[in-house]
Amino acid sequence: MRLVLFLLTFIVSDAYAKVQKYQLTITRGEVVIDGKTYKDKVLVNGGIPAPKLEFTIGDTAEIDVINETSEPTLIHWHGLIIKNDQDGVPFVNSPPIEPGQTKKYRFKIVQTGTYWYHSHVMFQEQDGLYGAFIIHDKNKAEEYPENTIILSDFSEESGEEIQKNLKKEGEYYDVLKGTVQSWWEALRTGNAMTKFRDSLQRMEGMDYADIAYDYFLANGKPRESIKVNSKKIHLRIINGSATSIYKLTYGDSYFTIVGADGLPVEPVQVKVLPISVAETYDVLVDIPEGKRTELRATSLDNTGYSSTYLGSGSETINAMDMPWQHPISFTMGDMMGMKKMGFFKELMMNYKNEFSDFPTEMTAKFSDSYELPSKKQKMGKMSHSMKMNHKNKKKGYAYNSRIMNRAPISKNTNEHVSPNEKPLYNELTYGLLKAKEPIQVKKGTRLRTYNFTLNGNMAYYIWSVNGVPLHPNSYIKIRKGERVRFVMKNTTMMNHPMHLHGHFFRVMTAQNEWSVLKHTVNVAPLDQTVIEFEAIEEKDWFFHCHILYHMMAGMTRIVRYEDNPGPETLRKMREESKEFNFPKKIFLRSRNFAQSNYFRTETSLFNSYFNTAFDVVGNGRGDLEGEIHFAKIMTRYLQPYVGVKTEATPAESEWSPTVGTTWVLPLNISIDLKYQPSLEKKFELEFENEIQLTSKLQFNYEYSSQRNYYTELEYRYTKNLSFMMSYNQTYNEYGAGLGYTY
Numbered sequence: 001m002r003l004v005l006f007l008l009t010f011i012v013s014d015a016y017a018k019v020q021k022y023q024l025t026i027t028r029g030e031v032v033i034d035g036k037t038y039k040d041k042v043l044v045n046g047g048i049p050a051p052k053l054e055f056t057i058g059d060t061a062e063i064d065v066i067n068e069t070s071e072p073t074l075i076h077w078h079g080l081i082i083k084n085d086q087d088g089v090p091f092v093n094s095p096p097i098e099p100g101q102t103k104k105y106r107f108k109i110v111q112t113g114t115y116w117y118h119s120h121v122m123f124q125e126q127d128g129l130y131g132a133f134i135i136h137d138k139n140k141a142e143e144y145p146e147n148t149i150i151l152s153d154f155s156e157e158s159g160e161e162i163q164k165n166l167k168k169e170g171e172y173y174d175v176l177k178g179t180v181q182s183w184w185e186a187l188r189t190g191n192a193m194t195k196f197r198d199s200l201q202r203m204e205g206m207d208y209a210d211i212a213y214d215y216f217l218a219n220g221k222p223r224e225s226i227k228v229n230s231k232k233i234h235l236r237i238i239n240g241s242a243t244s245i246y247k248l249t250y251g252d253s254y255f256t257i258v259g260a261d262g263l264p265v266e267p268v269q270v271k272v273l274p275i276s277v278a279e280t281y282d283v284l285v286d287i288p289e290g291k292r293t294e295l296r297a298t299s300l301d302n303t304g305y306s307s308t309y310l311g312s313g314s315e316t317i318n319a320m321d322m323p324w325q326h327p328i329s330f331t332m333g334d335m336m337g338m339k340k341m342g343f344f345k346e347l348m349m350n351y352k353n354e355f356s357d358f359p360t361e362m363t364a365k366f367s368d369s370y371e372l373p374s375k376k377q378k379m380g381k382m383s384h385s386m387k388m389n390h391k392n393k394k395k396g397y398a399y400n401s402r403i404m405n406r407a408p409i410s411k412n413t414n415e416h417v418s419p420n421e422k423p424l425y426n427e428l429t430y431g432l433l434k435a436k437e438p439i440q441v442k443k444g445t446r447l448r449t450y451n452f453t454l455n456g457n458m459a460y461y462i463w464s465v466n467g468v469p470l471h472p473n474s475y476i477k478i479r480k481g482e483r484v485r486f487v488m489k490n491t492t493m494m495n496h497p498m499h500l501h502g503h504f505f506r507v508m509t510a511q512n513e514w515s516v517l518k519h520t521v522n523v524a525p526l527d528q529t530v531i532e533f534e535a536i537e538e539k540d541w542f543f544h545c546h547i548l549y550h551m552m553a554g555m556t557r558i559v560r561y562e563d564n565p566g567p568e569t570l571r572k573m574r575e576e577s578k579e580f581n582f583p584k585k586i587f588l589r590s591r592n593f594a595q596s597n598y599f600r601t602e603t604s605l606f607n608s609y610f611n612t613a614f615d616v617v618g619n620g621r622g623d624l625e626g627e628i629h630f631a632k633i634m635t636r637y638l639q640p641y642v643g644v645k646t647e648a649t650p651a652e653s654e655w656s657p658t659v660g661t662t663w664v665l666p667l668n669i670s671i672d673l674k675y676q677p678s679l680e681k682k683f684e685l686e687f688e689n690e691i692q693l694t695s696k697l698q699f700n701y702e703y704s705s706q707r708n709y710y711t712e713l714e715y716r717y718t719k720n721l722s723f724m725m726s727y728n729q730t731y732n733e734y735g736a737g738l739g740y741t742y
Contacts, residue, residue, distance in 0.1 A: 002005070005355070005476050007226070012446075013313045018056070018058070018059050018060065019059070019060045019062050020054075020055050020056075020059045020060070020061055020062065020109075020361075021062045021063070021064075022051070022053055022061075022062075022064070023045075023063075023064045023066065024044050024045060024050065024051070024063060024064070024065045024066065024075070025044070025045055025046075025066045025068055025127065026042065026043070026044055026065065026066065026067050026068060026069055026073050026162075027042075027043050027046070027068045027069060028040055028042060028043065028069050028070075029041065029043050029046075030501045031043065031047070031128065032509050033154060033214075033215055033217070033221075033222070034222050035222075036513075038154075038156055040127075040158065041127050041128045042069070042119070042124050042128040042129045043128060044128070044129060044131060044278055044690075047220065047661035048128040048152075048220050049128070049130055049132070049150055049152065049220050049240065050117070050128075050129060050130060050131025051131055051218065052131060052132040052133075052134060052148055052150075053117070053132070053133050053134070053493060054130065054134045054135075054136065054165075054324075055109045055133075055134070055135045055136070056135065056136045056138045057109055057110065057111065057112050057135060057136070057137055057138060057523065058109060058110070058138065059108075059109045060106065060107070060108055060109070061105065061106065061107055061108075061109055062105070063075075063104070063105040063106075063107050064102055064103075064105075065097060065102065065103045065104075065105065065470040066102045066294065067097040067098065067099055067100065067101055067102070067103075068099075068100070069099060070210035070307075071099060071121070071122075071124075072090070072096035072097060072098055072099070072100050072121055072127070073096060073119055073121050073124060073350075074088050074089070074090045074094070074096040074097055074103075074119065074120055074121050074482065075088045075095050075105070075117050075118070075120075075129070076089055076117065076118060076119070076120045076501070077105075077107075077115070077117050077133060078115055078116050078117060078118060078133070078278060078499070078519070079113075079115040079116070079133075079261060079262050079280070079519045079520075079588075080107075080111070080133070081110055081111055081277060081502065081503075081504075082107040082108070082502070083107055084502065084537065084538065084540070084566070086105055086106070086107045086504055086539070087258075087541070087542075088105075088120055089120045089501065089542045090121055090577065090579060091570050091573045091574040091577045091580060092540050092541070092542055092558060092566065092570065092574070092578065093540075093566075095570075095573060096121055098625060099721075101343065105494075106491065108134055109661055110133060110286075111262065111489075112135045112136065112137040112262070113135055113259060113261075113262025113263055113280075113282070114132075114134060114148070114236040114237075114238060114259065114262050114280040114281075114282055115132075115133040115134070115135065115238075115262050115280065116130060116131060116133050116150065116238045116240050116278075116280065117130070117133050118130040118131075118240065120542075120579075121579070122159070122160070122552075122578065122579065123158065123159025123160050123162075123163065123242075123548065123552070124152075124159070125159070125242055125548055126155070126158075126159030126162065126242040126243075126548055127158055127159050130150070130152060130240040131150070131240075132148045132150050132236070132238055132240075134148060134236060135262075135298070142231060142556075143234070144232050144233050144284065145228065145229075145230045145232045145233050145234065146233065146234040146235070146236060147226050147228075147233060147234075147235055148219075148235075148236040148237075148238070148306055149218050149219060149224070149236070149237050149238070149295070150219060150238040150240045151216070151217065151218055151236060151237070151238065151239050151240060151241060151244075151246060151275070151297050152216075152217045152220070152240045152241050152242075153211075153213045153215070153216055153217070153241040153242055153243060153244040153299075153304060154213060154214055154215040154216070154217055154656055155211070155213050155214055156214050159421060159548065160240065162211060163549055163552060163553075164587065166210060166211075166461045166549055166553075167460070167461045167553075167587040167589075168587065168589045168742075169589070171207070172719075173210065173211050173212040173623075174207055175695060175696075175716075175719070176212035177207070177212045177301060177303050178695070179207045179301070179326065179327055179328075180695040181327070181328050181692060182692040182694045182695050182697075183195065183196065183339065183691065183693055183694075184691060184693060184695075185326065185328055185694075185695070186328050186721065187713075189326055189328065189329060191326070191328050191329045193336060194328070194329055194330070194331060195328055197331060197346075198331060199666070199667045199668055200347070200666045200667060201346055201347050201350045201666070202350060202637065202664050202665070202666060202667075202668055203350070203493070206302040206326060207327050208245075208257070208300045208302075209244065209245070209299065209301040209303075210243060210494075210528055210547075210549065211302055211549075211702075212303060212704070213244065213299070213303070213304065215304070215306075216241075216244060216246075216299055216304045216305055216306045217306055218295075218297060218306040218307070218308045219308075221306075222306055222307070223306070223307045223308075223309070224306070224307070224308040224309070225292075225308070225309045226308060226309070226310050227311070227312050227609040228287050228310055228311050228312070230287060230603040231285055231286060231287055231289070232285065232286050233284070233285060233287060233294075233310065234282065234283075234284055234292075235282070235283050235284075235285060236279065236280065236282055237273075237275065237281050237282075237283060238276055238280045239275045239279050239280070240278075240279060241275065241277050242547070242548040242549075243277060243437075243547045243548055243549060244277065244299050244300070244698065245274070245275070245276045245277060245300040245404055245495055245497075245522070246274070246275050246297040246298060246299060246300065246301070246305075247272050247273070247275075247297075247298050247300065247322050248272070248273040248275060248295065248296065248297050248298075249271070249272055249273075249295075249296050249298070249319040249320050249322065250285055250293060250294075250295045250296075250319060251288075251293035251294055251295075251317035251318065251319055251600070252317055252320070253285065253286055253293065253317075254269050254270060254271050254419075254424055254726060255270055255271075255280055255281075255283040255284070255285060256268070256269050256270070256283060256284040256285070257269075257270060257273070257282070257283055257428060257433070258282050258283065258284055259280075259281065259282030259283075260279075260280070260281055260282075260433055260516055260517075260518055261279060261280055261504070261517070261518040261519050261520060262280060262363075262519075263435075263436075263504065263517050263518075264436050265433050265435060265436065265516060266421075266433075266434040266435075266436065267284075267422070268425065268428070268432050268433065268434075269418065269422055269423065269424045269425065269651065270424070270425045270426070270427060270428040270432070271424065271425070271426050271427065272322075272426060272427040272428070273371075273427075273428050274393075274403040274404050274427065274428060274522075275297075276403060276495060276520070276522035276546075277496040277520075277522075277546045277547055278497055278499050278520045278546040279495040279497065279518075279520050279522070285310065287310055287311045288311065288317065289313075289314040290312075290314075290315065291311055291313045291315045291316070291317055292309045292310065292311045292312060292313055292315070292316045292317070293309070293310050293317045293319075294307050294308070294309055294310075294316065294317065294318045294319045295307070295308040295309075295310060295319065296308075296318075296319035296320075296375055298322040299320075300404065300495075302322060302324035305715050307319075308382055320585065321702055331346060343535055345463045347417045349526070349646075353491035353492075353526075354635045354637055354638070355635065356453045356455060356467065356491050357455050357457070357464075357467045357491075357634070357635035357636055358467050358634065358635065359466065359467040359468045360452075360453075360467055360468070361466075361475055362450060362452060362466060362475070362557075363450075364441060364448045364449060364450055364451075364477070365448075365449045365450075365451075366394050366447065366448055367445070367446070367447040367449070368446055368447075368651070369447075370441040370445060370447050370483060372439075372508070372512050373485065373487075373508050373512065373530045373532075377487055377508075377528075377530050378401075378508050378509065378510075378528070378529075378530050384709050388467050389524070390664065398711040399428040399562050401429045401431030401507075401509040401510065402426065402429055402430075402524050402527065403429055403430060403522050403524070404495050404522055404524050428634075430507050430509050430516060431509040431510050431520070433509075433511070434511050434514045434516065434683075434699045435506075435511070435514050435515065435516050435517050438513040438514050439506060439513040439514075439515070439532075441483055445481070445482065445483050445722045446482050446483070446484070447482070447483050447484075447485060448478060448482045448483070448484050448486075448535075449480075449484075449485040450476060450485070450486050450487070451487040451489070452465055452466045452486070452487070452488060452489070453465070453466055453467070453488075453489045453490075453491050454488060454489065454490045454491060454492060454496050454498075454523060454545070454555060455467050455491055455492065455555075455636075456491070456492035456493075456494060456550075456555075456636070457633070457636040458636070459636065460551070460606055460608070460611070460633060461553055462553055462554060462583070462608045462624060462633065463545065463550040463553040463554050463555035464554045464555060464608075465554075465555055465556070465557050467635075468554075469553065469554025469555075469583035469608040469609075470544075470554045470555075470556040470557070470580060470582070470583055471580065471581075471583070472571065472574035472575045472577075472580045473571070473574075474556070474557050474558060474560045474582070475540075475557065475558050475559075475562075476543065476557050476558070476560065477560050477561060477562040477716065478535045478560070478561060479561065479562060479563045479673065480533060480535050480536065480537070480538060480561055480563055480564065481535060481536075482535045483532060483534055483535070484533055484534075484535050485530065485531070485532045486505075486530070486531050486532075486533065487528065487529075487530050488523050488528065488529050488530075488646040489527075489528045489533070490523045490524065490525060490526060490527050490529075491526070492525060492526075493526065494524050494525060494547075494550075495523070495524055495525060495547075496522070496523045496547065496550065496555065497520050497521070497522045497545060497546040497547065498521055498522075498523055498531075498543070498544070498545055499519060499520040499542075499543070499544060499545075499546045500519060500531075500533065500541065500542075500543045500544070500559065501541045501542040501543070501559075502537050502541040503533045503534075503536075503537065503541065504517045504518065504519055504533065505518065505519070505521075505529075505531040505532055505533035506516070506531060506532045506533070506619060507521045507529065507531055508530040508531065508532060520546060533677050536563070537561065538561050538564040539560075539561055539564060539565060539566040539567075540558050540559070540560050540561070540565060540566035540570075541558070541559045542556070542558060542559075543556070543557045543558070543559050544556035544557070548708075552579075553582070553608065554581065554582075554583045554608055579602035582606035583607060583609070584607050584608070584609070585607055586605055586606070586607050587605070587606055587607065588603070588604070588605055588742070589603070589604050589606075589644075589741075589742060590602065590603040590604070590741070590742045591603075591739065591740075591741045591742075592739065592740045592741075592742075593712075593722075593724055593737065593738070593739045593740075594737050594739075595724055595726055595736060595737030595738075596616060596685060596733075596734040596735035596736055597619065597726065597727075597728050597731055597734060597735025598618065598619045598620075598710070598726075598728050598731060598733070598735065598738055599616075599617070599618060599620065599737075600616075600617040600618075601614070601615070601616050602615050603615075608633070609632070609633060610630070610631065610632060610633065611629070611631040611632075611633055611639060612628070612629065612630055612631070613628065613629040613631065613641075614626075614628050615627055615628075615629075617710075617727075618732075619731050621650065622648065622649060622650035622729075623648070623649055623650070623731065624646075624647070624653075625645075625646070625647050625648075625707065626645070627643055627644065627645035627646070627658065628643050628644055629641040629642075629643040629658075629660075630642055630643055631662070637663055637664035638661065638662070638663050638664075639661065639662045639663075640660070640661040641658075641659070641660055641661065641662070642657070642658065642659050643657070643658045643659075643660075644656070644657055644658065645657075645674075645676055645679070647659050647679065654678065654679060654680075655678065656676040656677060656678030656679045657677070657678065658674045658675065658676045659674065659675050660672060660674030660675060661673060667689070668689060669687055669688070669689045670687070670688050670689065671685070671686070671687055672684075672685070672686040672687075672688075673685050673686075674686075681705075681706050683705075684700060684704060684705055684706045685705045686703065686704045686705070687702065688700075688701065688702040688703070689701060696716045696717070697713070697714070697715050697716075698713075698714050698716070699711070699712070699713055699714075700712040700713075700714055707729075707730045708729040708730050709729050710726060710727065710730070711726060711730040712724055712725070712730065713725045713726070713728040714739060716741075719741070720740055720741055720742065721736065721739070721740060721741075722731075722738065722739030722740070722741065723736075723739075724736060724737045724739050726737060
């Protein structure tokens with residue numbers, strides 16, 4: 001049965017449809033947040049967020065978008081089932097709206113529910129172009145008063161600046177958030193053995209989120225108040241953030257979930273509601289008489305929250321503080337919710353995940369008969385092999401269909417004593433969500449299955465699918481009439497909310513044929529998620545991680561109907577576009593040290609595919625060693641290269657071509673093995689490492705089989721300036737000086 005049957009309550013002909021018109025004017029200007037003024041943000045009709053757009057099923061939407069900025073723009077209608085040319089992804093569905101131009105969107109409203117809209121051009125979503133899109137059912141009166149809350153994250157920096165900082169150093173914002181993975185922090189918190197164990201597995205400092213934000217907002221404010229004259233209300237909650245995932249709590253009460261991503265679900269009661277980027281939930285909450293109750297959206301990394309106060313009165317019921325544990329205390333098993341996972345299984349997974357970074361073609365498997373995915377497919381091989389800690393395996397599996405990484409842990413058990421006859425769970429999981437209609441697959445429908453990995457490299461901030469970052473012709477090919485299954489394995493320690501444009505899919509859980517329908521699913525760290533959808537559209541549709549900086553860095557594909565693909569003119573435009581060539585963009589980072597005993601520089605020019613490294617060390621008295629490498633970034637740890645090396649003393653100099661490879665060993669020791677045929681010592685082996693002693697103090701060392709070693713104690717005074725002390729055995733000198741990092 002076509003998916004549209006789940007979305008339509010009735011069909012209204014175009015001839016009698018009501019036309020609902022809006023005008024959206026996009027500018028750049030100032031915005032005031034919490035009394036402070038911030039410049040050069042993207043405003044829609046003069047503010048952030050953009051206006052809420054409201055429609056009724058059967059309407060025809062007519063929306064004029066006027067671009068008064070100096071840059072292209074375009075709007076995507078997130079979660080809407082509309083014609084391909086209206087979907088709003090530049091160079092996939094249509095060209096962007098150029099400066100000074102206007103685009104008229106016109107499409108039929110064929111569904112009800114809670115949705116939103118945002119820009120898909122570069123980093124405009126982060127800078128302010130997002131808003132709510134609400135569709136009412138005219139045949140069904142609202143039982144309770146309703147309000148809309150759109151959550152977002154706000155930074156004084158522009159989205160482009162944030163991306164540059166992340167490319168320079170994936171852990172750039174950890175210092176601001178206080179989550180630097182230092183040995184002092186490990187010792188202070190009693191986690192030294194955990195850090196040592198993680199280092200043996202080559203795990204660098206991990207965090208729950210990449211970016212330090214200035215504010216988390218609800219309807220554009222850190223604190224919002226909504227007066228309510230009712231004992232119960234219907235809230236439409238939208239996560240319109242660029243990167244932030246939240247855990248929602250409500251006073252000392254609970255949420256009743258009645259809708260997910262715009263579609264109705266069987267009601268489920270939870271104390272904590274996790275909401276990933278781009279997801280929406282419809283919930284019912286009770287309003288105590290004469291009291292204000294706080295709905296708090298706490299960021300997953302616990303660096304802040306927004307508050308929405310519902311009701312009125314002199315007494316306020318505050319939401320609970322979310323527990324937080326420093327990420328230094330977590331192992332890979334902890335992040336997967338498997339505390340009993342052994343060291344060697346974690347080590348094996350780490351190496352296996354590294355080699356999944358090798359670029360791999362998308363290949364499909366076909367079946368002429370449909371069967372539900374197995375538990376092994378839904379859970380992944382490693383998860384399936386672990387014993388469940390729950391007495392009831394089905395209930396335990398529903399809990400294990402987690403929305404995000406386990407940390408911060410909110411409660412060990414997922415059930416509370418209920419105030420009514422219905423179960424009250426501690427935290428929502430996908431396995432608790434049950435669709436209103438079951439899966440129905442026509443006999444003879446072909447099943448096309450793609451198994452692929454979600455990959456990441458924090459050292460160069462590269463994100464990819466099957467080890468391949470986005471490029472203009474990166475397709476997942478399907479055909480109309482098929483049922484399509486994606487088996488997605490997250491090989492990284494980060495969450496990835498994956499969104500498919502123009503379709504709803506089933507998130508396959510223990511609910512089986514009743515698995516929930518969504519348009520966005522969060523694939524948790526080191527987890528495996530299975531989705532299925534009916535191929536009932538045509539042309540090309542975007543599929544991507546909805547963490548903006550992961551998407552721009554390459555975790556994106558185009559789902560192409562190969563029997564009716566998108567226009568060739570748009571494909572040619574993609575080849576010239578900034579968005580689809582962003583992984584090719586060159587970034588620069590450089591560390592430079594001037595000391596009394598020697599100087600050195602480490603400079604890299606890199607993109608998502610290649611790294612050109614320039615290293616020089618010398619003492620200013622004629623002793624100099626320099627080399628340049630042209631490396632292919634193969635995995636998060638492996639880079640083979642060719643290059644040139646020169647060595648000089650006051651008396652002589654020599655040079656040689658080089659060929660070699662760098663690889664990261666346990667304890668995060670980088671090894672460099674090279675062959676240099678024109679030098680006296682034809683083989684050279686180098687080891688180097690940077691050991692984070694405190695949040696600002698680190699110990700650097702390098703050993704060379706050719707020139708002995710140097711050691712450095714570096715104090716990072718600011719993000720750019722360092723104070724140095726060192727010893728260089730080659731020159732047999734102690735020294736001190738300054739370092740500058742760009």
